Amino acid sequence: MKMTLRWFGSKHDTVTLEQIRQIPGCVGVITTLYDTKPGEVWTREAIRAMREEVEAAGLEVSGIESVNVHDDIKIGLPSRDKYIDNYIQTLKNLAEEGIDLVCYNFMPVFDWTRSDLAKVRPDGSTVLSYDQEIINKIDPEKMFEEMDANASGFILPGWEPERLARVKELFEMYKDVDEEKLFNNLVYFLKAIIPTCQEYGIKMAIHMDDPAWSVFNLPRIVNTKENIQRLLDAVPEENNGLTLCTGSLGSNPDNDIPDIIRSFKGRIHFGHIRNLIHHAPGKFDEAAHLSSDGSLDMYEIMKAFYDIGMTGPIRPDHGRMIWGEKAMPGYGLYDRALGATYLLGLWEAIEKSTR
Numbered sequence: 001m002k003m004t005l006r007w008f009g010s011k012h013d014t015v016t017l018e019q020i021r022q023i024p025g026c027v028g029v030i031t032t033l034y035d036t037k038p039g040e041v042w043t044r045e046a047i048r049a050m051r052e053e054v055e056a057a058g059l060e061v062s063g064i065e066s067v068n069v070h071d072d073i074k075i076g077l078p079s080r081d082k083y084i085d086n087y088i089q090t091l092k093n094l095a096e097e098g099i100d101l102v103c104y105n106f107m108p109v110f111d112w113t114r115s116d117l118a119k120v121r122p123d124g125s126t127v128l129s130y131d132q133e134i135i136n137k138i139d140p141e142k143m144f145e146e147m148d149a150n151a152s153g154f155i156l157p158g159w160e161p162e163r164l165a166r167v168k169e170l171f172e173m174y175k176d177v178d179e180e181k182l183f184n185n186l187v188y189f190l191k192a193i194i195p196t197c198q199e200y201g202i203k204m205a206i207h208m209d210d211p212a213w214s215v216f217n218l219p220r221i222v223n224t225k226e227n228i229q230r231l232l233d234a235v236p237e238e239n240n241g242l243t244l245c246t247g248s249l250g251s252n253p254d255n256d257i258p259d260i261i262r263s264f265k266g267r268i269h270f271g272h273i274r275n276l277i278h279h280a281p282g283k284f285d286e287a288a289h290l291s292s293d294g295s296l297d298m299y300e301i302m303k304a305f306y307d308i309g310m311t312g313p314i315r316p317d318h319g320r321m322i323w324g325e326k327a328m329p330g331y332g333l334y335d336r337a338l339g340a341t342y343l344l345g346l347w348e349a350i351e352k353s354t355r
């Protein structure tokens, strides 16, 4: 296991590489070229400049989150092959710069969804929160505006403003895409890119749907043990793997996360680890990483990662906003640093007690 932190690049992130370097045990960042659009080829030069900046700070680029997948690929339009070719070229360029892990998701129209990006908790910290009853009252076409208004001026990952203008059109484009079609389009995409991944040693790591159920009637296909198993079986090469996100899977209390981790040994290339509190079905708040602050047992989760021999990067996922920090919701420095340290502490204890 390798501890990392997500970083959006010096132009977009309030957190600096120097600060990340000072989190004990944190060896790398998971980053992206935040200015690129889905479907574009990432150039060698841009990737190299990003890598050199990270390495100059004493860290490594442990992986990319995300190389976003163009809507035409998710919808299965004839133009998808052109965008798949571009995706393959981006993968080759990344591999040639020594980067071998790519996180992505296959959610239509909306990436992750929340009803509040700064819900105040009793201790005064603020967290991302989800309440299906609130979401049900929102016109999906207004969802971008809701998220944007809530984002304290930051561009949220997956909620890029250029998509805002197209939201009506996007819903129209996805209207015939049900879960079966979306699944087949994902398999088509993977079968096209996996030979390159094998040749270049790239691990693809799909992120689970967040939350783990359908929002606005849009299809969801990566949110249970069964449908994840189906995806791994459909494209059985190890390069077709997972970003195991405890917060996304854990939004549905029926998902037994330690069991899911153990079931997918060898296919989990990247871990997102965070805690949340369940209030009612479809209603949760994010929480500090500490087990007792939420509903997930972080010891059991880390133990499962330890037991499968996890060697890939993990990162503390969203943190609370604490100590007056102003940062992108979920991505402040302080609480993620606390989370990283706590998770490393659990890991050390598990390692020493298992020896």
Ligand SMILES: [Mn+2]
Residues within 6 Å of the ligand: 207, 245, 246, 247, 248, 272, 317
């Ligand atoms: Mn995640």
